[in-house]
Amino acid sequence: MTETQDAGAAASPSRRALIGWGGAGLALGAVAAGGAVALAGESDDADPTGGAVAFHGAHQAGIATPVQDRLHFAAFDVKTDDRAEFVQLLKDWTAAARRLTAGHTVGDGAYGGLAEAPPDDTGEALGLTPSRLTLTIGFGPTLFDRFGLKDSRPAALVDLPKFPGDNLDATRTGGDLCVQACADDPQVAVHAIRNLARIGFGTVAVRWSQLGFGKTSSTTPNAQTPRNLMGFKDGTRNIAGTETDRLKKYVWAGAGDGPAWMTGGSYLVARRIRMNIETWDRSSLQEQEDVFGRDKGTGAPVGKAKEHDQPFLKAMKPTAHVRLAHPDSNHGITILRRGYSFTDGTDGLGRLDAGLFFLAYQRDVREGFIPLQRSLSAKDALNEYIQHVGSAVFAVPPGVRDQDDWWGRTLFTKEA
Numbered sequence: 120m121t122e123t124q125d126a127g128a129a130a131s132p133s134r135r136a137l138i139g140w141g142g143a144g145l146a147l148g149a150v151a152a153g154g155a156v157a158l159a160g161e162s163d164d165a166d167p168t169g170g171a172v173a174f175h176g177a178h179q180a181g182i183a184t185p186v187q188d189r190l191h192f193a194a195f196d197v198k199t200d201d202r203a204e205f206v207q208l209l210k211d212w213t214a215a216a217r218r219l220t221a222g223h224t225v226g227d228g229a230y231g232g233l234a235e236a237p238p239d240d241t242g243e244a245l246g247l248t249p250s251r252l253t254l255t256i257g258f259g260p261t262l263f264d265r266f267g268l269k270d271s272r273p274a275a276l277v278d279l280p281k282f283p284g285d286n287l288d289a290t291r292t293g294g295d296l297c298v299q300a301c302a303d304d305p306q307v308a309v310h311a312i313r314n315l316a317r318i319g320f321g322t323v324a325v326r327w328s329q330l331g332f333g334k335t336s337s338t339t340p341n342a343q344t345p346r347n348l349m350g351f352k353d354g355t356r357n358i359a360g361t362e363t364d365r366l367k368k369y370v371w372a373g374a375g376d377g378p379a380w381m382t383g384g385s386y387l388v389a390r391r392i393r394m395n396i397e398t399w400d401r402s403s404l405q406e407q408e409d410v411f412g413r414d415k416g417t418g419a420p421v422g423k424a425k426e427h428d429q430p431f432l433k434a435m436k437p438t439a440h441v442r443l444a445h446p447d448s449n450h451g452i453t454i455l456r457r458g459y460s461f462t463d464g465t466d467g468l469g470r471l472d473a474g475l476f477f478l479a480y481q482r483d484v485r486e487g488f489i490p491l492q493r494s495l496s497a498k499d500a501l502n503e504y505i506q507h508v509g510s511a512v513f514a515v516p517p518g519v520r521d522q523d524d525w526w527g528r529t530l531f532t533k534e535a
Contacts, residue, residue: 171249174220176518177383178371181253182455182480183360185339187301190331190459191308192389192476193316194259194294194511195323202266206531208322212256212298212315213525219311222249225318241317243310250304254311256526257387257513262295271530273377275386275483276514282496284506291391291509294326299387299478301457305332327509329391331459331476338455344418344426348460348473349399349504351411352418355426356445358455369453369487370480380529383517385480388488391461391509394474399504410500412439438500449494454487455480474505484512 172180199205215225226239263272281287298315302308309330316325335347336354340361344352358365367373372381399407408414412421412435420430420441435442446453457478466472481487496502516527 170251171221172251172253174217174519175521175524177520178385178518179253179255179515180220180518181255181299181301182370182385182457182515183338183358183366184253184301185251185342185360186334186337186457187251187253188303188332188334189301189305189308190334190476191300191305191312191328192297192331192478193300193312193328194297194326194389195316195319196326197262197265197295197323199322200265202531204322205266206527208319209256209527209531210525211318213519215314215318216254216311216526217519219314220249220252220254222247222252225314241310241313243313244307247304247307250302250307252300252302252307252311254315255299255301255515257297257299257515258527258530259294259296259511259513261293265295266531268530271378271380271533273372273381273386273514275372275377275381275485276512277484277489279388279484279489279510279512280493282492282507284496284502285510286506286508287510288508291327291329292511294511294513296323297387297389297511297513299457305330329461329476329509330463331461333460335458335460335475336456338457347458347475348394348396348462349407349411351407351413351415352426353458353475354456355413355418358453365453366455369482370455372482376482380533381514381516382529385482385515386484386487387513387515388477388479388481388484389509389511389513390477390479390507392475392477393472393506393508395504395506396471396473402504409436410438410440410504412436412441436500438498440495440499440501443495443499444491449491452487452491454491480515 172184174180197205218225224240224245229238229240229242229245232238260272260276260278263269298312300308300311312328334345336357337344338357338360340359344355347353358369370385372384372386374382404415412430413419418426419428420435422431422434430441430445432442432445432447442448457480459476461476462471462473464472479488516529519526
């Protein structure tokens with residue numbers, strides 16, 4: 120990332136000490152340094168060379184955007200009861216996100232300011248490109264217990280039920296809000312979350328976070344389908360970012376779906392799914408292919424030759440994952456996936472703590488993830504080899520429309 124300073128910063132490097140970290144000083148920096156890139160297009164547009172993804176748009180970037188290689192996802196707890204303080208944080212975060220996604224440092228940068236004050240940017244991304252960084256914010260159910268928001272909670276933002284086989288760790292579950300950072304460079308993604316957490320110190324605190332690598336789904340047409348840690352192609356039938364009709368039908372909340380502030384937004388379910396890697400690795404190839412209902416090499420469904428051939432579901436075992444997850448088996452249920460693999464050391468018993476961090480975006484959780492997971496948790500042969508150990512659900516507001524807009528404005532001002 121470049122160390123960019125605006126004219127105001129050069130003339131008054133100590134302004135953060137005078138007016139605080141966020142506010143006018145940071146907004147001016149965003150206009151001068153980040154505006155040109157941030158206004159380059161809709162939030163779903165991306166530079167295929169690894170440059171910047173446009174921050175402004177009708178929808179937040181990081182949903183239908185071409186999936187990047189790395190993830191840092193963080194859930195936060197709110198530590199203040201002061202509505203104005205929390206709204207200011209959202210504005211400060213938005214201003215920082217504009218600069219970060221454009222490839223610039225936060226505020227006055229990592230050096231050159233007052234020696235007696237902490238820098239505005241932590242500095243570990245200096246010299247790095249934007250790496251297609253996207254930052255996506257979501258609001259959890261518990262946030263609506265605060266700030267007089269009870270009547271603004273969407274009916275679609277339901278608490279997830281306990282599914283058969285769930286073994287959820289409370290320290291990896293829930294959150295008042297979340298930020299999803301996706302980038303092609305892990306240091307860029309981590310830098311973004313670290314700086315947002317630093318800005319929010321005292322107002323919010325990280326509840327849990329997850330690093331991910333090796334994307335397990337694609338929203339780019341004709342891109343090679345990634346593989347999960349079980350070695351199988353994952354997300355073959357995922358919604359493409361160019362399929363505007365399917366995105367409108369299955370992903371974006373429309374006018375009349377719920378409260379007006381959510382129009383253009385989406386609903387996110389995040390699940391940390393641990394894989395029993397050692398058991399899977401001792402299973403026969405035939406067993407593995409029967410579990411998924413696909414050829415491990417080509418990804419073709421049972422009885423077919425190519426990955427994208429229309430599957431003949433009845434040729435698969437009744438418990439095959441593909442058969443049970445297919446829209447034809449679920450009254451047409453379709454979700455958009457942005458999954459990532461993870462490895463987090465061992466569990467103390469010599470087994471890898473590894474698996475899939477599953478991110479599912481949909482128009483309504485009640486008509487998407489919940490009925491789909493009920494079916495899978497009851498019958499899927501894959502359940503012998505996986506366990507859901509973390510879970511959260513969030514309402515993802517619409518995109519930041521212009522330089523004067525900010526994350527969550529439609530919720531906190533009731534303006535459409």
